[in-house]
Amino acid sequence: MTINLLYSHSRTLSISWDIPISTIHQIESHYHISSPQARPTIRLYDVTDCLASPPRPFLMYEWQEHAPSGERFIAQLYDGRCYAADWGIYHSENNFVPFERSLMVRVGWEQKLSSYPIDPFELLEKEYEGTGQFSAYTWYGEGENHSCSNLIVSENANAYIGEKVLRDSGTLPASPRRRQGPLRLAMLAWEYPPHIVGGLGRAVSDLARHLAGQGLTVHVFTCTAPSSPAEETLDGVHVHRVRVPASPDPIHFWDRVMQMNFALAQRLAKLDSDEAFDLIHAHDWLVFHAASQSAGALQLPLIATVHATEHGRRFGRLEPGLPTWIHELECQLMHSAAHVIVCSEAMRTEITSVHGVHPQSITVIPCGMDIPSRISTEPVITSLPTEPPAPPTPNILFVGRLVYEKGIHILLDAMPALIKHFPELHLCIAGVGPMESQLREQAQPIFKHVSFVGWADELTKQQLFNEASLCIIPSLYEPFGIVALEAMSYGIPPLISSVGGLTDIVTHGVDGWHVPAGNSHALANAIIHLLTHSDIYLELHHAAKHTIQYRYVWSHFAQKTIQIYQDHLPTLPTNV
Missing domain, CATH: 3.40.50.2000 (Glycogen Phosphorylase B;)
Structure with a gap:
């Protein structure tokens, strides 16, 4: 998925875009709407004054664009001014959600402004109330800013993206790509150190570290965290933190989830050309779209760990709106996975009875715990x-x-x-x-x-x-x-x-x-x-x-996880 902004000539910019069909299907699935209802839109902004206080971006041009790829020229712009372009959707009347943003270009300059702020809308977004709702998805029900009442939903729209949709679109390769050597794992989780909200981030981090310690090549794809690099290797684990475009309009938690999934899928696809992953392991519904799209497009097995459910958090009371949508995505994740891992017998019972997952498709693997290096010697x-x-x-x-x-x-x-x-x-x-x-x-x-x-x-x-x-x-x-x-x-x-x-x-x-x-x-x-x-x-x-x-003992649970991976690979690595 790309949108490019290039200085052409004589105060003219060229906007080109290329949006995969799987991206359109993700939008339909996530918002339960058809593509025309999503109103895919391209925007051009003058962002020269985004560093002012308060930041002042100006919307110059906007048009609905249903073609998945194309190019358009915008003329009679101003010399010396900085511009950026967005591709996104209007799922409600007034709220535009950006999914891809171009680099900034200054009219009259040949080069892109790589030294300019990475995202000109960050300062503007920080002024919105409610933007912290993505820090923990269990907060979404609190307050007016967390309401879903302004979202347009079609109950009859396609609500599933997976291998069938991708296969129908012709994006699946003919056969899996396997190489000899250690198993190469792409692990997706919305929470990972130092971004820790609950137990999920700690569990994923410990598991990834112990899998790497047993010889796997582990890449974790997660969302960005303050003061953390976009790419780093921690305890043998390759960590990739993705950014999502800051929004010029206040947006909902549900939109943030979709933005993050786009960014995760995009980053994974780019890295796969070098790594040729063997398997995808998704942790909870928040990364379902990225995991499902990537597994389908790359024809890889998908393993899912379910750490909790919306049905359980709400004690079986699923109100219409966001709780029901989350429950549906959880079901889709479980049923599209080749195998489901849960952390307790209680969870096995729950997803068997509530989500209809076959017991043979579920394995209980608890979290482990490393003994702290410094503990009081006396109780x-x-x-x-x-x-x-x-x-x-x-x-x-x-x-x-x-x-x-x-x-x-x-x-x-x-x-x-x-x-x-x-x-x-x-x-x-x-x-x-x-x-x-x-x-x-x-x-x-x-x-x-x-x-x-x-x-x-x-x-x-x-x-x-x-x-x-x-x-x-x-x-x-x-x-x-x-x-x-x-x-x-x-x-x-x-x-x-x-x-x-x-x-x-x-x-x-x-x-x-x-x-x-x-x-x-x-x-x-x-x-x-x-x-x-x-x-x-x-x-x-x-x-x-x-x-x-x-x-x-984490090493034992890591080995059990590796066994599940091996059971679902078309061929086995030679030295794992």
């Missing part, structure tokens, strides 16, 4: 009484996104009963999310006992775990629960609610403790029980560290 229970009447001064810890399904409000409901038993008890909440203001208000009556520390990087989490007596995970929905593994790696017994993948990780009374989900009274009683019985606590402490060391 944190040393702050608790060993014999009466020494007063207990325990710290309890919550780490996670501040969203409803994490159940932090349940923990706060339990706090008054805990404070009666432990007047010096302190709860540390590490995380960010849309419920933060609501949770702070809930905690106001006990504010001396609760602190919100925001998002915690690895160094901060290390300090928090080393200071904690218990890690509380009161989730209402939890496909896996990587925080439980993190706590256990520090010897901190996790106290969990009995939901989802948490029950796969933690064995009640052996290396942690279970309570019924959503029950603040039971949660308070369990915390009191563990903080007043140091003998039980110490047993859990030692067992938790043993569980991590012997059951959740």
Whole structure:
């Protein structure tokens, strides 16, 4: 997919474009509309003043262009002025979504302005409210700026892009391209360090690193992150971070997803000409379009890891609009994949019963956990009484996104009963999310006992775990629960609610403790029980560290993943 802007002669610019048919099909699938409804459009901007304060781009020309490729000349422009062109769509009446942007050209100059800002609209976009909604897709339901009411949707439009669409368009090669040597993997994930929102980014990073350590050539394609290079190699993993065009108009989260998928597919296709990938591994629905298009166009096997589902996050209540659309994309990802990986037995059950995936097409591969390099040699229970009447001064810890399904409000409901038993008890909440203001208000009556520390990087989490007596995970929905593994790696017994993948990780009374989900009274009683019985606590402490060391070893799970790859390759690499 390209759009080029060239200085021709005598104040004239040439705009040429070449949009693959698969790109058009992606738009139809994503927005549930036909191509004419999408109103594909080319825009020409004067961007000379985009660095002003406030930035002032000027729309010079705009026309609908249904031809997938072509060229047009724009004359009588101004000498010395800078111009850029966009190809995009109007899926609603007033909102233009750009998918491809040309380099900037100055009229009267022969060369492109490579030294000018990479994207002239970045400063303008930062002024829009709601642009942070892409930082975590579980935020989309909050506030007017996250509404889907202005999106045009056709329920009868083609809602699937995959091998059939690409095969019909004639873009599939005749046969797979395989070379001898290590398996070459293209892994797609919207979240990857340092862009970390939840457990997905950490899990993908650790898996990629261990796959590379076992001899695979691993390329991760993800979205850009502040202060991170577009290309780098980390722990043997080749990381490619793509940029999406900043928008001259306020746009929706759903548009951001589509922009990112275009950029991912484009970057993967360019690199494939050099690498000749053997397989594509997609993580969650946010990268479905890029993964499906790339797998179809390159005729490669597609493996999908499903880390969570919209049906689960919303407890089975899928309202019309965005929740339903996400659910549909999740279904398409699972059914277009050659094999599906999930992280827990609970997830296997869910996608079998809810999404109709055949059990034989699903493999459970949990996340692993590396033992931290620096852990306190003594258990944190040393702050608790060993014999009466020494007063207990325990710290309890919550780490996670501040969203409803994490159940932090349940923990706060339990706090008054805990404070009666432990007047010096302190709860540390590490995380960010849309419920933060609501949770702070809930905690106001006990504010001396609760602190919100925001998002915690690895160094901060290390300090928090080393200071904690218990890690509380009161989730209402939890496909896996990587925080439980993190706590256990520090010897901190996790106290969990009995939901989802948490029950796969933690064995009640052996290396942690279970309570019924959503029950603040039971949660308070369990915390009191563990903080007043140091003998039980110490047993859990030692067992938790043993569980991590012997059951959740990343190298083992990486090998299981490689086996799935090999099972779905037309031929096998010789030295993997």
